[in-house]
Amino acid sequence: MKVRYLAAALLVAMLAVAASTASGGTSRSHATKIVVWLMNDAQSGWPEAVALANRNFKAQHPDVDVDVQYQTWGAHLTKLDAGLAGGDAPDVIELGNSEMSKYMAAGAFKTLSQSAFPNNKTWLKGLKTSCQYNGKLYGVPYYAGARAVIYRKDQYKAAGIKSTPKSLAQFMADGRKLMKKYGKDSGYSAVYFPGKYWYFAMSFVYDYGGQIAVRKGGKWKATLNTPQALTALNQVKAVFTQLSRASKTGDEANPQQSLVFAKGKVGSFIGNGWEWPYALDEKLGNPALASSINAYPMPSHIKGRFMPTFLGGSDLAIPVTTKNQSLAADWIKAFTGTAAQSEIAKAGNIANTTKLLSFNASNPKLAPFARAAKFSWFVPTSPNWVNVENANVLQNMLVKIATGRASVKAAANSANSQITRILNTGA
Amino acid sequence: MASVAESEFTLASRRRRFSRRRLGRIAAPYVLLAPAAAVVAVVLAYPLYLLGKMSFEKYGLFELIRHKGRWIGTANYSSIFHDAEFWRVVLRTIAFTAVCVSLTMVLGTAIALLLLQVGRVMRVALTTGLVLVWAIPTIVAVDLWRWMVDFEFGVANWTLTKLQLGDFIRHDWFANPWTGFGVFTALIVWGAIPFVSITVYAGLAQVPHELLEAAAIDGARPWAAFREVTLPLLKPIFVILTSLSIIWDFQVFQQIWVMLDGRPNSDYYTMAIYAFHESFQISEYGLGAAIAVVMVMFMFAATLVYLRQMLRTGEVR
Numbered sequence: 001m002k003v004r005y006l007a008a009a010l011l012v013a014m015l016a017v018a019a020s021t022a023s024g025g026t027s028r029s030h031a032t033k034i035v036v037w038l039m040n041d042a043q044s045g046w047p048e049a050v051a052l053a054n055r056n057f058k059a060q061h062p063d064v065d066v067d068v069q070y071q072t073w074g075a076h077l078t079k080l081d082a083g084l085a086g087g088d089a090p091d092v093i094e095l096g097n098s099e100m101s102k103y104m105a106a107g108a109f110k111t112l113s114q115s116a117f118p119n120n121k122t123w124l125k126g127l128k129t130s131c132q133y134n135g136k137l138y139g140v141p142y143y144a145g146a147r148a149v150i151y152r153k154d155q156y157k158a159a160g161i162k163s164t165p166k167s168l169a170q171f172m173a174d175g176r177k178l179m180k181k182y183g184k185d186s187g188y189s190a191v192y193f194p195g196k197y198w199y200f201a202m203s204f205v206y207d208y209g210g211q212i213a214v215r216k217g218g219k220w221k222a223t224l225n226t227p228q229a230l231t232a233l234n235q236v237k238a239v240f241t242q243l244s245r246a247s248k249t250g251d252e253a254n255p256q257q258s259l260v261f262a263k264g265k266v267g268s269f270i271g272n273g274w275e276w277p278y279a280l281d282e283k284l285g286n287p288a289l290a291s292s293i294n295a296y297p298m299p300s301h302i303k304g305r306f307m308p309t310f311l312g313g314s315d316l317a318i319p320v321t322t323k324n325q326s327l328a329a330d331w332i333k334a335f336t337g338t339a340a341q342s343e344i345a346k347a348g349n350i351a352n353t354t355k356l357l358s359f360n361a362s363n364p365k366l367a368p369f370a371r372a373a374k375f376s377w378f379v380p381t382s383p384n385w386v387n388v389e390n391a392n393v394l395q396n397m398l399v400k401i402a403t404g405r406a407s408v409k410a411a412a413n414s415a416n417s418q419i420t421r422i423l424n425t426g427a
Numbered sequence: 428m429a430s431v432a433e434s435e436f437t438l439a440s441r442r443r444r445f446s447r448r449r450l451g452r453i454a455a456p457y458v459l460l461a462p463a464a465a466v467v468a469v470v471l472a473y474p475l476y477l478l479g480k481m482s483f484e485k486y487g488l489f490e491l492i493r494h495k496g497r498w499i500g501t502a503n504y505s506s507i508f509h510d511a512e513f514w515r516v517v518l519r520t521i522a523f524t525a526v527c528v529s530l531t532m533v534l535g536t537a538i539a540l541l542l543l544q545v546g547r548v549m550r551v552a553l554t555t556g557l558v559l560v561w562a563i564p565t566i567v568a569v570d571l572w573r574w575m576v577d578f579e580f581g582v583a584n585w586t587l588t589k590l591q592l593g594d595f596i597r598h599d600w601f602a603n604p605w606t607g608f609g610v611f612t613a614l615i616v617w618g619a620i621p622f623v624s625i626t627v628y629a630g631l632a633q634v635p636h637e638l639l640e641a642a643a644i645d646g647a648r649p650w651a652a653f654r655e656v657t658l659p660l661l662k663p664i665f666v667i668l669t670s671l672s673i674i675w676d677f678q679v680f681q682q683i684w685v686m687l688d689g690r691p692n693s694d695y696y697t698m699a700i701y702a703f704h705e706s707f708q709i710s711e712y713g714l715g716a717a718i719a720v721v722m723v724m725f726m727f728a729a730t731l732v733y734l735r736q737m738l739r740t741g742e743v744r
Contacts, residue, residue, distance in 0.1 A: 074689045078707045085491050102710070106488040186596050187579070196690070247578045249601045254688050320492065390708040396692050403602045422709070426487065 049343035097130035104133035139315035146373035151268035220423035273348030297372035311376035535623025
């Protein structure tokens with residue numbers, strides 16, 4: 001008899017489980033909330049812009065809440081993949097411009113109608129290109145960033161540096177002067193350059209006429225072992241060993257390089273526009289440095305020119321799994337309109353529209369970055385590129401170079417073959 | 428006669444009842460097992476089946492979004508078996524596991540023996556310490572260690588320098604994979620010792636005192652008594668602890684992942700990290716699944732040796 005009771009109980013339990021999963025599958029009649037994933041840069045750098053967009057959106061849709069969830073660059077794609085697989089990715093997502101192609105090619109995003117979005121005629125060309133795939137638009141430009149040298153005027157002066165360097169050779173010589181003046185403190189860096197900071201390191205490669213990879217006859221070929229690239233990487237090594245005491249295995253975000261700068265033992269670092277105000281942040285940074293901080297575009301090895309800077313940036317997209325496409329689009333409109341974009345530019349970025357470029361040029365705190373942005377480089381435009389980033393190929397190569405565990409040539413050769421393999425996977 | 432007829436009647440009815448009861452008795456274990464079997468089927472068997480299936484498929488981001496892979500036979504396996512990186516990772520994982528398991532077992536047993544020798548107060552203090560270590564969640568423990576070995580502000584560098592053991596100011600433990608894995612070995616052995624110590628201590632308490640006394644009277648020195656009396660008696664415990672440690676250390680992931688910000692250099696890839704990297708970082712879920720299947724095979728082989736030995740010597744009843 002007990003057996004029969006047990007069997008009956010089991011049956012009831014199984015039915016209950018089945019019923020609960022079934023009820024979980026019913027869909028909502030109308031949305032009361034949209035979920036937005038932004039990177040944590042917005043949280044620390046331009047929260048006002050996000051608040052403004054939310055207010056504008058709320059005015060338009062009073063009964064819909066906006067749940068902005070901040071993500072980290074290290075983990076957001078893994079989470080997006082899980083969301084896409086499980087059917088509950090966010091309604092709006094921010095992606096780095098170098099991360100877009102892989103997802104556009106895989107059909108992860110809804111197609112968008114360009115004319116629906118504000119300032120669509122004046123979007124930054126570089127960003128707009130990163131939102132298009134096979135002639136269709138899958139994203140809306142969000143903001144761009146260019147890096148420049150952020151430095152301590154007082155330290156430069158005390159070390160006898162009269163003007164900011166006009167060539168890479170001068171940059172190196174000035175760095176050595178700083179090391180001579182302050183380097184007795186074993187924690188001091190004339191140029192804070194952590195081992196995995198590939199955006200800065202690759203600028204040397206493009207400056208010397210090299211590239212990461214080229215496309216020939218439908219096939220990608222990595223080109224980090226060319227003489228130009230090797231010369232550049234040797235120069236990178238010189239900065240690591242002579243001017244920097246940053247962690248040779250660390251990166252620019254852990255700890256935030258601008259906050260390390262704020263601690264006082266850094267003569268200069270290569271940062272985005274928003275990192276200048278961030279270094280002066282009242283809680284995390286050091287407001288007392290306000291009078292001694294300034295910036296200049298990184299000089300090229302050719303005197304009088306600038307070294308190309310990585311044209312970083314972000315786009316906003318709508319994953320295919322969303323059920324709230326028009327609400328998602330409305331939020332993007334609110335966030336990429338002129339009002340919110342002005343806030344984003346004020347925080348030290350380059351807005352998504354050329355209409356606001358004059359705004360940057362007229363502000364002394366933004367002008368060096370706007371000037372640097374005129375000479376830029378971008379990653380190879382392959383849908384597989386983001387896999388190179390996620391596989392840490394360039395970071396691994398740079399750590400090997402910085403720590404001296406491998407020769408520049410050996411490290412470059414190894415990275416080169418990996419990049420070629422990854423870029424041609426599935427092609 | 429009447430009594431005989433009566434007893435025959437009851438016998439028949441009893442037989443009927445008996446056969447029903449026997450049926451129940453045969454069915455009972457299966458019915459009792461059913462809930463557990465259902466849970467295992469849902470949380471283990473089905474995912475394992477999917478993993479196995481996926482390892483024979485091209486399963487990238489495109490396929491992930493459409494929830495449908497493309498059958499490619501053994502291409503994933505031949506790709507990893509021809510990958511020099513894969514074999515480096517396998518060797519590294521095996522060596523790392525061997526070092527961690529040996530250290531855990533030796534140090535854990537040593538502490539258990541120590542527990543047997545010290546006085547009551549020390550025993551309570553030591554056991555409390557062990558339990559506290561055991562109680563710290565892995566992620567918290569990793570963050571604690573991360574602070575201790577921090578390149579700039581870590582107490583490890585400060586202490587070593589103060590002790591005049593060299594200049595460790597701004598020493599980067601992870602710049603060299605040997606010292607980096609040294610840190611990971613210390614972290615993992617530290618975390619694993621409590622379980623081993625407490626279990627072995629419980630086992631040691633069961634070793635009859637007379638046997639050890641007899642051995643001592645026969646002239647056995649402590650080491651010989653330990654080897655000839657204690658060790659054979661505790662063999663089943665050691666076998667279980669060792670195989671469990673192998674399973675745990677072979678699939679080490681969080682410690683390395685969290686300590687290195689989720690972006691470990693390829694020098695720090697273990698099999699678990701390599702599988703995660705191939706699947707989730709470069710979206711080659713099929714390749715990642717194949718690596719995971721190979722990993723499961725390795726662990727299965729390792730535990731099979733022990734299970735067979737246990738069954739053959741008849742120590743498990």
